[in-house]
Amino acid sequence: MGTVEVLRDGAVLVDGGRIKAVGSYAELRDAHAGAVVEEVRGVLFPGLVDCHTHAVFGSPRLDDHERRALGEDYKTIAARGGGILQSVREVRARSEGELLALTRARVQTLLAHGSTTIEVKSGYGLDPATELKQLRVIRAAAETARAALVPTFLGAHEVSPEFRDRRVDYVRLLCDEMIPTVARERLAVACDVFCEPGVFDVAESRAILAAAQRYGLAPKLHADELEGSGGAELAAALGALSADHLAAISDAGIHALAGSNTVAVLLPATMVFLGRRRQAPARRLVEAGAAVALATDFNPGSSPTVSLPLVMVLGVSQLGLSHAEVVSAVTVNAAAALGLAGDRGQIAPGFRADLMSCGVADWREVAYWMGENLVTAVWTGGSACPLPTAPVSLGLHVET
Amino acid sequence: MGTVEVLRDGAVLVDGGRIKAVGSYAELRDAHAGAVVEEVRGVLFPGLVDCHTHAVFGSPRLDDHERRALGEDYKTIAARGGGILQSVREVRARSEGELLALTRARVQTLLAHGSTTIEVKSGYGLDPATELKQLRVIRAAAETARAALVPTFLGAHEVSPEFRDRRVDYVRLLCDEMIPTVARERLAVACDVFCEPGVFDVAESRAILAAAQRYGLAPKLHADELEGSGGAELAAALGALSADHLAAISDAGIHALAGSNTVAVLLPATMVFLGRRRQAPARRLVEAGAAVALATDFNPGSSPTVSLPLVMVLGVSQLGLSHAEVVSAVTVNAAAALGLAGDRGQIAPGFRADLMSCGVADWREVAYWMGENLVTAVWTGGSACPLPTAPVSLGLHVET
Numbered sequence: 037m038g039t040v041e042v043l044r045d046g047a048v049l050v051d052g053g054r055i056k057a058v059g060s061y062a063e064l065r066d067a068h069a070g071a072v073v074e075e076v077r078g079v080l081f082p083g084l085v086d087c088h089t090h091a092v093f094g095s096p097r098l099d100d101h102e103r104r105a106l107g108e109d110y111k112t113i114a115a116r117g118g119g120i121l122q123s124v125r126e127v128r129a130r131s132e133g134e135l136l137a138l139t140r141a142r143v144q145t146l147l148a149h150g151s152t153t154i155e156v157k158s159g160y161g162l163d164p165a166t167e168l169k170q171l172r173v174i175r176a177a178a179e180t181a182r183a184a185l186v187p188t189f190l191g192a193h194e195v196s197p198e199f200r201d202r203r204v205d206y207v208r209l210l211c212d213e214m215i216p217t218v219a220r221e222r223l224a225v226a227c228d229v230f231c232e233p234g235v236f237d238v239a240e241s242r243a244i245l246a247a248a249q250r251y252g253l254a255p256k257l258h259a260d261e262l263e264g265s266g267g268a269e270l271a272a273a274l275g276a277l278s279a280d281h282l283a284a285i286s287d288a289g290i291h292a293l294a295g296s297n298t299v300a301v302l303l304p305a306t307m308v309f310l311g312r313r314r315q316a317p318a319r320r321l322v323e324a325g326a327a328v329a330l331a332t333d334f335n336p337g338s339s340p341t342v343s344l345p346l347v348m349v350l351g352v353s354q355l356g357l358s359h360a361e362v363v364s365a366v367t368v369n370a371a372a373a374l375g376l377a378g379d380r381g382q383i384a385p386g387f388r389a390d391l392m393s394c395g396v397a398d399w400r401e402v403a404y405w406m407g408e409n410l411v412t413a414v415w416t417g418g419s420a421c422p423l424p425t426a427p428v429s430l431g432l433h434v435e436t
Numbered sequence: 437m438g439t440v441e442v443l444r445d446g447a448v449l450v451d452g453g454r455i456k457a458v459g460s461y462a463e464l465r466d467a468h469a470g471a472v473v474e475e476v477r478g479v480l481f482p483g484l485v486d487c488h489t490h491a492v493f494g495s496p497r498l499d500d501h502e503r504r505a506l507g508e509d510y511k512t513i514a515a516r517g518g519g520i521l522q523s524v525r526e527v528r529a530r531s532e533g534e535l536l537a538l539t540r541a542r543v544q545t546l547l548a549h550g551s552t553t554i555e556v557k558s559g560y561g562l563d564p565a566t567e568l569k570q571l572r573v574i575r576a577a578a579e580t581a582r583a584a585l586v587p588t589f590l591g592a593h594e595v596s597p598e599f600r601d602r603r604v605d606y607v608r609l610l611c612d613e614m615i616p617t618v619a620r621e622r623l624a625v626a627c628d629v630f631c632e633p634g635v636f637d638v639a640e641s642r643a644i645l646a647a648a649q650r651y652g653l654a655p656k657l658h659a660d661e662l663e664g665s666g667g668a669e670l671a672a673a674l675g676a677l678s679a680d681h682l683a684a685i686s687d688a689g690i691h692a693l694a695g696s697n698t699v700a701v702l703l704p705a706t707m708v709f710l711g712r713r714r715q716a717p718a719r720r721l722v723e724a725g726a727a728v729a730l731a732t733d734f735n736p737g738s739s740p741t742v743s744l745p746l747v748m749v750l751g752v753s754q755l756g757l758s759h760a761e762v763v764s765a766v767t768v769n770a771a772a773a774l775g776l777a778g779d780r781g782q783i784a785p786g787f788r789a790d791l792m793s794c795g796v797a798d799w800r801e802v803a804y805w806m807g808e809n810l811v812t813a814v815w816t817g818g819s820a821c822p823l824p825t826a827p828v829s830l831g832l833h834v835e836t
Contacts, residue, residue, distance in 0.1 A: 346807035395827040407746035
């Protein structure tokens, strides 16, 4: 994870959407005289993999942002109509077409910041109809997007408001109805649970993810974000693809992840946006031997950012990772967090030809200049993607 | 500071580079039938004022960034050839032409993020010839830039390496030679000092700024950044334009600024990039009655960002300011920090017609979407500025 191989005057030979060879420009040019040449200035990276987003939502939660800044806690904000349930009400009310248009614009902007594979979760429905609507939006967006979208079912993002006083019934609805339907309709490849005190506890999370596994959905967890509750340990025990957040992970959790194939997905932009002073113990995770990935957590409540390069800067500045480690964290390790290790996230023979170029002289600059989009071009499956030439609006604002 | 007036379907009448009237589109259209109309979608803001940058430098300090992340302290980094003195060596070695080309590209990128007035400091010379070279670069960049540049002399950024063991002589050089020359050649309008334990103490800072005032340069201070030393109190006592950083300001310092016209300039991106957990007590400053501004601190060591909108997001998330307060902080209050109150930073009759538009539906979104440039157009002196359509490289990397 701490090593990046840098080639100067290099070239990538692409055929049929895959990388066939990587080497010096002169040698590859000689060996493949008939190949069409596309010249790249700056630095060519693997296309970035954003392995944790909630991109299907309605409006930005501007009031939450300000109220939190002025000192209101999460419960007060929720009691005033903010929090996740605000996004739930809105996603329930909006048509599939509206949500699709919003999601397409956001995916286009994520791509413009270098992300060629993007995980997208449901979780703002919390009822069967709306969760399926969100997942259909992701599928429809994937059909036209140049980025690859990886859909995750997150019906267990919060206890549905209709089930506040009978949470057992909501867990049963998830396990017996929603997960089987999602699996049957092939609307998701993974199932995620928000495992945190006050949301779903470890026993509930285990039950939900066991059901998911029975139906062929790979488990993932939001774990130990604000308070430790053993989420990381559960993720490792289940063989989950990833355990995400982890700002409050315990020593036992670090040990468990280090001894597993579960990827630790850290979301530093979230903690910065929330104004929290604590970040996940990234160095200790790396040094224990865990695979660490970084993601945007793009969502309207706690991380309204589409920029993995910004997250890379924060990975160095806030998490104490090296430049090489953050590059691995948003490419090869992020691919592993989606079960796509070996398929994407590297510039190597056999991998999908997903690439991005940045207008920099030194590869480390991509994780250094903060808040400036330096991506100059993006390719997926070997062909160049048209990028927006003007800013794309990321959200409609709804009058409240 | 906490109130922003929002006009819907508004219009701005511009004449001779100044704003003549602001009102409803329909009314202004009727009253000025001959006026040329430029339509703006989204939200029109005053052009942003970045009141603290160090934009004249050579390479990015990539090694410093990584070493700090991995746990090296400032002294170890400096001993290995990093820190401010690395930039000093490089700025001394580079030609005026090279520095000018770099500075022009950076000013263009600052403008593309909405900054229409930009303060730029010297301070990477620390000898008479190089300090003057930096200030001439700022003057030359200003001649062609569409943004207005405000030059500040910061010969007291650090004790010059040649004067390590005779710092009294460096203070004397600053006061008796450098400040008089800068003033005579009209190369700066203000003089700044890094007042911090280990750099310049309060007595030295007072002496340098007293000399500056004698020569007509307005005083500014880098004050109480990492350790409190009474810099804010000194700024207030001197009637300085601003006291900047302030993460370690004392209660007495807050009280002093609140009772003065000195603007408290806060730099939240710097603390995030440095991985520091502490931020300046912005709310306490506002509530005490101090005028608070925000700036990028754009520099290669501790804040490689050109984005005031990102700083606005951090102003809410990290400093606890409201959306309206951060808008005031990068417009009217930042103008005051440059002695330009009443001239720019507001969309009001008589003000310079410096404007920016953002592709958002709600004005608060500019301080919410993190790490995405939403600026769609910029005007200075009433006329539209050409903006780069592709990323501009911010730094040449020098092989080390």
